[in-house]
Amino acid sequence: MFNALLSQPLFNGLIFFYKLFGNLGWAIIFLTILIRLLMIPLTLPSLKAASKLKEIAPEIERLKKKYANDKQGFAKAQIELYRKYGINPASGCFPQIIQLVILVALYQAFTRVLRPDGNMAVKINEFLYPFLRLPAETVVNTRFFYLELTKPDVFRLSGFSFPLPGLFLLAAALVQFISSKMTQPAVKVAQKEAKETPNTQDDLAVAMQSQMLYLFPLMTIFIGFSFPSGLVLYWFIFSLFTAIQQYIFNKVSLANGGKKA
16 A cells, blocks of 8 residues: 555656656656655645744743643643644644655665666566556666665775765755754744743753754764665755755745834
8 A cells, every 4th residue: 555655656756757867866856856845835834833933932931930830721821822823833743754754665666676686677667657667678877976876875995894974975964954953043942941941841852852953964874874875865855955945934934024023
């Protein structure tokens, strides 16, 4: 079911772009851009919710002080405040889940089909719709700059017992870090609130949120060591598109806030 509903359509989309450009790297890039564009309606609500949460931060702070010794009262008042401003705190979870599901689907496609051994075209055709099938003698171009897209993006240097991350893997982690840094203003606001309220749970939650800013880029490198570099390329383009979208949204929100002021 998973293969028929997601893995196979994604893989067919990948081969559609491969036929257009004749290179698997460019096919991954344009497929990623298409996926990201289709996800805009899903990600905008989470961006708007994050912006509204930052706007109502002073009101949340007042509620924390008012209900310092009444957790149930604070939770109820917080829900009412969210309802008043039309905020759904869970709106940011769904895009992340979709992103992970797509990554799993692409991972299955790369590990099952895009292997350097055997006749790749024959294995690919098993997953393709009839109108997209490749001639059996097709040699699939899996090179993109220095990358072999079916293998991990790592360098092995003499004198080092462990492989080193490649350029695209480092770039993916860097873009992830930049995207995370864009949320720093909201984290700083939360840190200020946590210091001013007696609830120790706030301090723990904010500390975890701050650590996540650096944990995700490190996880990108760690996981990327075992992923085919085609997936690393997808993650890099996806993260880059996300960072650009977040930057534009932050600028627009700031401009609108300035006009209201």
